[in-house]
Amino acid sequence: MKVVVLALVASVLAFAASNSTDPFAKIGQMVDNLLNSIDKFLQNLKDVLKAHMSSISRTLSVIMGLIGAVLYFSGISKYSGRSLIFGAILLYVLAEFISSF
Numbered sequence: 001m002k003v004v005v006l007a008l009v010a011s012v013l014a015f016a017a018s019n020s021t022d023p024f025a026k027i028g029q030m031v032d033n034l035l036n037s038i039d040k041f042l043q044n045l046k047d048v049l050k051a052h053m054s055s056i057s058r059t060l061s062v063i064m065g066l067i068g069a070v071l072y073f074s075g076i077s078k079y080s081g082r083s084l085i086f087g088a089i090l091l092y093v094l095a096e097f098i099s100s101f
Contacts, residue, residue: 050098057095064088 065088072081 050101054095054099057091057098061088061092061095064091 064084068081068084068088070081071077072085
């Protein structure tokens with residue numbers, strides 16, 4: 001069994017050595033390509049998440065503002081309505097801050 005593994009490793013090294021001057025150059029290129037593809041994936045994921053978070057935050061801030069306005073101006077709960085309106089304003093500002101990056 002050891003002889004078979006040794007022969008397999010020797011043949012792989014001989015094949016790598018015959019294709020380039022540095023037998024580990026191809027391995028280095030493969031690792032670089034893998035890291036570049038992971039980096040591109042993470043950049044795209046960040047952009048998509050940023051767009052969705054901004055969109056969801058804007059929508060929720062409008063809904064919170066409307067509910068807060070109804071509660072405040074109808075007199076049902078002035079304190080809760082005022083808090084919802086301030087929260088909606090802060091959430092909208094946060095959404096704009098996220099989308100600016």
